[in-house]
Amino acid sequence: xxAWNSVPLHVSYEVMGWFAFASWxxxxxxxxxxxxRRKSVVGLNFDFVLLNFTxxxxxxxxxxxxxxxxTVQKQYRNKxxxxxxxxxxxxxxxxxxxxxxxxxxxxxxxAVYDRGSQKVSKIAYGVLLVTWTSAAVCFFxxxxxxNWLWLISIFSDIQVCMTVIKYIPQAVMNFxxxxxxxxxxxxxxxxxxxxxxxYAQMSMQSIDQHSWVNFYGNIGKLLLSLVSxxxxxxxxxxxxxxxxVKKRKLEASPERDSAKSSDKPFxxx
Numbered sequence: 001x002x003a004w005n006s007v008p009l010h011v012s013y014e015v016m017g018w019f020a021f022a023s024w025x026x027x028x029x030x031x032x033x034x035x036x037r038r039k040s041v042v043g044l045n046f047d048f049v050l051l052n053f054t055x056x057x058x059x060x061x062x063x064x065x066x067x068x069x070x071t072v073q074k075q076y077r078n079k080x081x082x083x084x085x086x087x088x089x090x091x092x093x094x095x096x097x098x099x100x101x102x103x104x105x106x107x108x109x110x111a112v113y114d115r116g117s118q119k120v121s122k123i124a125y126g127v128l129l130v131t132w133t134s135a136a137v138c139f140f141x142x143x144x145x146x147n148w149l150w151l152i153s154i155f156s157d158i159q160v161c162m163t164v165i166k167y168i169p170q171a172v173m174n175f176x177x178x179x180x181x182x183x184x185x186x187x188x189x190x191x192x193x194x195x196x197x198x199y200a201q202m203s204m205q206s207i208d209q210h211s212w213v214n215f216y217g218n219i220g221k222l223l224l225s226l227v228s229x230x231x232x233x234x235x236x237x238x239x240x241x242x243x244x245v246k247k248r249k250l251e252a253s254p255e256r257d258s259a260k261s262s263d264k265p266f267x268x269x
Contacts, residue, residue, distance in 0.1 A: 009208040014089075016201035021091035023194030028102035030186035032109065040114040043182015047124040047169035049110060053103045054128060055162030058135075058155040059224075060096035065152045067093050075149035080213050085205060087213075127165065131158055160223045167231035171238070180239045188239070192232040195225040 004010040035041050065072050066088045073086055135158065142151035174180050202222070206212050215222050239245075 004208055006208050009204050013201055013204040013208070016197045016204060017089050017091040020194040020197035020201060021095045023190045023197060024095050025098045025102075027187045027190035027194065028099065028106075030184040030190075032102065032105055034182070034184050035106070035109045035113060038113075038182070040116075040182070041110050042114060042116040042118065043173075043177075043179075044106075044110075045170040045173045046110055046115075046118055046120045048166050049103065049106050050120055050124055050128065051162050051166035051169075053100070053107060054131060055159045055166055056096060056099040056103055058159040058162065060093075060100050061155045062152045062159065063088050063092045063096045065148070065155075069148070072148050072152060075147070079149065084211065084213050085209060087202075087205070089201075121169070124169070131162075134158075156219070160219075160227070163224055163227045167227075167234075171231065171234055174235070174238050174243065179243050180235070181245075183235075183239075185235070185239045188232050188235045191228055192236070195228045195232065198225045 004013075031044065035044065066076065066086060067090070076086065077084060135154065138151055138154045142148055170183060174183065202215060206215060
C-alpha cells in the first residue's frame, strides 16, 4: 500500500482536492438559481444539460468503482504498480454524486419552466443512444472476462468525450444569439477555479510519489480539467469581450434608439 512521504504535500493535496470539490459543486447552483428566479430556461442549451448528465453519471461510475471496489483497485495496482496510490480521492466521489443530483434538478427545471421554442436536438439523442448502447456492450464483455478496470476506463473515456461535446451546443448557441443571457457566467468562473485546483492536487501527489502515473493512470481526470479550462476561457471571452452585458444594455437603451432615429440612413451607428 502506497503512503505519503511528505505531510505538507499530503495536507496541500487534501486542501486542493476539497477546494476543487467546493468550486465545482457550487458552480452548479448559479444556473439552477437563475432558472428558478426567471422561471425560464430560455438561453440554457438543453443538449448541454442532457450530455452533462451523461458525463457526470459516467464519471460517478468511474470514481465510485475505483475508490470503493477492492477488486478494481487490485487490477489498477497490477497494471500500474503495487506501490502506486489510487488516483481517486473522497472529494472526487463526493463531487460526482453531487453533480449528478444537481444536473438532474436542471433537467427537472427544463421540464417545468418556460422553454420557448428550444428543445433537445436529434443529434444529442443520437449521441446518447450510441453512448449507452456501447456502454452496455462493454459491460457484458467485462462480465465475461472480469476486467473491471477496463470497463470503468470505458466510462472514463465516455465522460471525457461528453466533456468535449457538451460545451459545443452552448457555445454555438451563444454565438448565434450574440448573447450569453440565460447562461450563468458564475458557473464558468467557479468551474475554471475547480479545474486549476484539480491540476494542483494531481501535481501534489506526483511530486510526493516522484511518479507521473497519477496523470497518465487517470487520463480521464486530466483531460476533464484540460477541456473544461479551454471552454471556460471561451465562455469568459464570449461573456466579457464579445457579448458583454453593458454593451447589450447600451444598444437597447432609449437614448441609443433616439440617436439611431436621428441618424441618416447611410450612416453607421
